[in-house]
Amino acid sequence: MLNRNFLNFSVKLLLKEKGDYLFSFIIFSFIIFIVTSVLFISESIKRDLLVSLANEGQIIVKNSKGGRYYPIDENYIDSILQVSGVDDVIGKVDGYYNFAQDRRFFKIAVDDDLNDTSMVVSSDVYDILKEFKYKKEFNFFVPNNEITLQIKEVIDSNILSNNTIFVNEDIAREILQMDEEDYSYVVILVPNEDEIENIALKIPKIFPDALVLPNYEIESDYDNLFYYKGGVFMILYIVVLISFFILLKNQISAVYGTKRKEIAILRSIGFSIKDIVLLKFIQNNIVAVGSYFFAIFFSYIYVFVLGAPFLKDIFLGEIESEIVFSPILDIKMLFLVFIFTVIPYLASILIPSWKLAVEDVSEVMK
Amino acid sequence: MSKITINNLYKIYNEGKESEFQALRGIDLSIKDGEIVVIKGVSGSGKSTLLSLIAAFSKPSSGKILIDGENISKLPDIFASKFRNEKIGFIFQSFNLIDGLSVKDNVLSPMVLTSLGQDTINKRLKIALNLANIEHKENQNIADLSGGEKQRCAIARALVNNPSIILADEPTANLDKENSLKFLEILKKFKELKKIVIVATHDTIFDELPFVDKYVDMSDGKFV
Amino acid sequence: MSVFLLDSLVVFLFIEFVILLLNSINQVIVLKILKYWDFNASNTFQYSLEKKNYLVNTIITFTIGVKIILFIFFVKSLDDLVPLVPGAMCATGVIGANEYGNILLLFKIFILFLLGVWMIINRLDLKSKELKFLKKKYYLFTIVFIMICIEFILELAYFINIPLTVPVFCCSVVFVVENLPFDLTTLDIVYIFYFIFVSILASNYYKKISISFILNILFLFVSYYSVTYFFGTYVYEEPNHKCPFCFLQADYYYVGYLIWSTLFVGIFFGISPYIVYSIVEIKNKKLLQYNSIILTVFTVICSSYVLFYYIKNGVFL
Numbered sequence: 001m002l003n004r005n006f007l008n009f010s011v012k013l014l015l016k017e018k019g020d021y022l023f024s025f026i027i028f029s030f031i032i033f034i035v036t037s038v039l040f041i042s043e044s045i046k047r048d049l050l051v052s053l054a055n056e057g058q059i060i061v062k063n064s065k066g067g068r069y070y071p072i073d074e075n076y077i078d079s080i081l082q083v084s085g086v087d088d089v090i091g092k093v094d095g096y097y098n099f100a101q102d103r104r105f106f107k108i109a110v111d112d113d114l115n116d117t118s119m120v121v122s123s124d125v126y127d128i129l130k131e132f133k134y135k136k137e138f139n140f141f142v143p144n145n146e147i148t149l150q151i152k153e154v155i156d157s158n159i160l161s162n163n164t165i166f167v168n169e170d171i172a173r174e175i176l177q178m179d180e181e182d183y184s185y186v187v188i189l190v191p192n193e194d195e196i197e198n199i200a201l202k203i204p205k206i207f208p209d210a211l212v213l214p215n216y217e218i219e220s221d222y223d224n225l226f227y228y229k230g231g232v233f234m235i236l237y238i239v240v241l242i243s244f245f246i247l248l249k250n251q252i253s254a255v256y257g258t259k260r261k262e263i264a265i266l267r268s269i270g271f272s273i274k275d276i277v278l279l280k281f282i283q284n285n286i287v288a289v290g291s292y293f294f295a296i297f298f299s300y301i302y303v304f305v306l307g308a309p310f311l312k313d314i315f316l317g318e319i320e321s322e323i324v325f326s327p328i329l330d331i332k333m334l335f336l337v338f339i340f341t342v343i344p345y346l347a348s349i350l351i352p353s354w355k356l357a358v359e360d361v362s363e364v365m366k
Numbered sequence: 367m368s369k370i371t372i373n374n375l376y377k378i379y380n381e382g383k384e385s386e387f388q389a390l391r392g393i394d395l396s397i398k399d400g401e402i403v404v405i406k407g408v409s410g411s412g413k414s415t416l417l418s419l420i421a422a423f424s425k426p427s428s429g430k431i432l433i434d435g436e437n438i439s440k441l442p443d444i445f446a447s448k449f450r451n452e453k454i455g456f457i458f459q460s461f462n463l464i465d466g467l468s469v470k471d472n473v474l475s476p477m478v479l480t481s482l483g484q485d486t487i488n489k490r491l492k493i494a495l496n497l498a499n500i501e502h503k504e505n506q507n508i509a510d511l512s513g514g515e516k517q518r519c520a521i522a523r524a525l526v527n528n529p530s531i532i533l534a535d536e537p538t539a540n541l542d543k544e545n546s547l548k549f550l551e552i553l554k555k556f557k558e559l560k561k562i563v564i565v566a567t568h569d570t571i572f573d574e575l576p577f578v579d580k581y582v583d584m585s586d587g588k589f590v
Numbered sequence: 591m592s593v594f595l596l597d598s599l600v601v602f603l604f605i606e607f608v609i610l611l612l613n614s615i616n617q618v619i620v621l622k623i624l625k626y627w628d629f630n631a632s633n634t635f636q637y638s639l640e641k642k643n644y645l646v647n648t649i650i651t652f653t654i655g656v657k658i659i660l661f662i663f664f665v666k667s668l669d670d671l672v673p674l675v676p677g678a679m680c681a682t683g684v685i686g687a688n689e690y691g692n693i694l695l696l697f698k699i700f701i702l703f704l705l706g707v708w709m710i711i712n713r714l715d716l717k718s719k720e721l722k723f724l725k726k727k728y729y730l731f732t733i734v735f736i737m738i739c740i741e742f743i744l745e746l747a748y749f750i751n752i753p754l755t756v757p758v759f760c761c762s763v764v765f766v767v768e769n770l771p772f773d774l775t776t777l778d779i780v781y782i783f784y785f786i787f788v789s790i791l792a793s794n795y796y797k798k799i800s801i802s803f804i805l806n807i808l809f810l811f812v813s814y815y816s817v818t819y820f821f822g823t824y825v826y827e828e829p830n831h832k833c834p835f836c837f838l839q840a841d842y843y844y845v846g847y848l849i850w851s852t853l854f855v856g857i858f859f860g861i862s863p864y865i866v867y868s869i870v871e872i873k874n875k876k877l878l879q880y881n882s883i884i885l886t887v888f889t890v891i892c893s894s895y896v897l898f899y900y901i902k903n904g905v906f907l
Binding site: 219223227228230231232234235238241273277339343346347350353354357358 | 592594595596597598599600601602604605608609612615641644645647648649652656659660663666673674
């Protein structure tokens with residue numbers, strides 16, 4: 001029978017024996033901690049990608065020539081504007097600058113709030129610049145010219161901005177050597193979602209070379225990538241979980257072996273088999289749910305406050321070390337982790353608990 | 367009508383195996399309300415087995431135990447446990463308290479199965495502690511008690527649910543002379559409270575007590 | 591690309607497998623109990639069976655809890671599949687993506703339902719001093735166990751056969767034609783809905799378990815059509831949006847979970863008294879009260895959407 005007295009008593013007995021549960025608590029917390037951290041990181045990256053995608057228009061159009069990307073010129077914009085259902089078409093400039101000293105490319109992106117002498121860099125980029133003694137300003141070498149810009153601000157890196165330098169559009173054209181009327185790509189704003197697919201089909205008819213990427217396609221590309229990685233990880237993790245639950249079952253059985261006398265005492269004062277099983281179920285519930293919240297709390301701190309050292313390297317490679325994960329707390333993901341870990345935990349202690357409860361009670365009579 | 371009626375009771379361990387052992391062989395006994403019964407016999411004579419069967423703690427191989435007219439030996443575990451919780455108070459030789467809990471928690475442990483309110487529970491606790499003369503140690507841990515105090519704590523636990531039957535299995539075996547005599551005083555109190563008490567013992571201190579209603583000698587699983 | 595790499599599916603199938611494993615252990619014990627149970631015997635073997643009885647009860651009770659959680663999780667996971675299945679806009683497309691989907695969903699509801707009946711009989715059994723209904727409840731469990739096995743196979747068949755390239759129909763196609771039974775109009779259905787609802791209340795008031803049983807079954811079907819074709823349109827505030835799944839989504843404040851769960855739980859309390867009676871011959875009339883209360887909540891929720899729409903806009907859809 002479940003009532004407050006019974007619950008209090010279960011907790012008292014549990015606190016008395018907390019040492020016995022410490023082992024499973026720590027290991028189980030660690031297992032949940034790893035899986036939650038991985039999911040936090042991948043959810044956060046995915047969220048960042050989707051948010052930035054949502055800030056772009058509904059369709060992205062790039063130009064190609066002979067299979068290679070090629071700047072798109074202003075005529076395209078005017079023609080696409082004629083397509084019915086299109087609200088606006090915006091030309092965008094971006095590209096890569098070859099930082100030859102360190103044999104790497106920086107992404108150049110446009111931020112029109114900047115003036116002709118300043119730039120904003122991500123913290124990852126800033127770390128690299130510092131190594132080459134560029135602490136306040138940086139020189140871009142372009143054919144026949146040198147552009148010097150002040151570093152106005154250093155921003156946190158996220159998955160998209162980690163190797164990016166922001167400059168205004170004119171400077172970007174200079175660095176990337178693009179003509180006035182050229183753009184790297186254009187984004188199309190389509191207010192009515194149902195029209196996106198139709199418009200995406202019309203554009204290649206006007207420009208056979210155009211590469212058209214509607215947002216839902218990019219989104220499902222992201223999704224597929226993350227489902228795939230997440231799924232493989234989860235399948236591997238099942239092996240870890242199963243080994244843990246076998247371990248847990250043995251450990252609990254061993255611990256319960258030493259508790260025979262106590263159970264016999266409880267039986268002698270009127271606890272039924274059902275009551276003992278319930279008592280053990282409550283205690284294990286407290287341990288499992290306790291580890292669950294404990295682990296989630298620490299993995300939140302680990303990923304979003306400490307920036308997930310070690311795990312980040314596995315995810316992103318060591319170069320992108322300054323990336324900050326945007327904090328998210330997705331209830332559905334937490335529900336998933338709960339089902340994945342707590343339910344099998346409880347399932348694996350059912351049989352040991354019952355065995356303990358039906359143990360021969362004659363010991364108590366000696 | 368008798369409160370407890372035992373009919374032709376047998377308990378056989380490891381039935382059909384080579385190690386078969388007959389712990390009880392045809393026990394008949396009837397006890398009226400408020401009677402105190404002392405079962406005497408050496409260890410291994412079947413006293414403890416008999417007590418555990420009366421408490422519906424284990425089940426007989428054949429025979430009947432009627433308590434208040436109900437055959438408790440066939441009750442499913444849930445009913446047997448409820449019966450034990452409400453009607454039986456157990457006092458053991460080795461006290462059988464739960465280590466690491468306070469006197470109060472130990473005494474209250476049978477009550478966690480009831481859904482009584484806090485007031486009733488506290489009242490019952492007071493009465494039980496008082497009867498067993500242990501109220502001054504209420505909040506002490508079991509580990510800090512002497513043997514006699516542990517015994518009294520166990521008695522308080524046996525009384526807390528106000529059972530009508532008290533079973534004592536070698537209650538004085540772990541006590542010194544002084545504490546054993548104190549136990550006899552408590553036995554008298556039980557008599558005043560009109561409880562049935564069944565004491566299984568081989569201690570001579572229980573011999574020829576004026577308030578004991580019945581003495582039975584037991585040997586090899588039979589009354590002699 | 592495979593749906594089996596979707597992490598919610600991996601987790602779902604893993605837990606379903608754990609439950610199947612636990613219940614297989616259970617079934618072995620159940621068969622033993624069914625074969626050798628003899629309440630009047632007083633040998634060690636019979637006592638060990640009695641003890642095992644408690645293990646079986648514990649596992650089944652645990653199974654019921656997990657199955658309820660997994661059912662909600664399953665419905666949520668269908669939403670996860672929406673972006674992967676071309677053409678699907680909500681769970682309608684996903685569940686209808688192959689011939690196993692709808693059967694699987696019905697199976698799940700039916701299993702939960704039988705487990706609920708099992709639970710009621712178990713309680714009655716534990717209350718009897720001779721464990722009178724023990725064999726009956728284990729025959730019932732054996733049926734449930736077979737269904738759980740079939741369910742697992744159906745789950746695999748369903749997920750394996752989800753098309754990732756061929757477009758499926760979305761709800762606007764599946765439910766657009768008014769395929770109501772017996773050529774009834776939507777309005778007829780709504781009248782019948784309220785008529786049966788009132789009849790159930792009356793029948794429950796007079797505690798007629800067999801009449802309530804029949805009325806509840808009718809009400810289940812009528813409610814399905816009324817919610818999909820009538821009340822749903824008021825939730826969406828669109829006369830042509832007819833879908834039993836879309837309102838499970840966040841856009842409609844998950845109200846679908848409330849609507850469907852009050853309906854199913856309510857119906858459960860309406861038809862289980864008769865089924866329990868036909869198995870163990872005990873009339874459990876208290877459940878009919880729950881039936882009345884929960885179905886009233888269900889009807890009030892559905893009606894309030896219509897009412898509020900009318901108050902706000904002065905017209906019906």
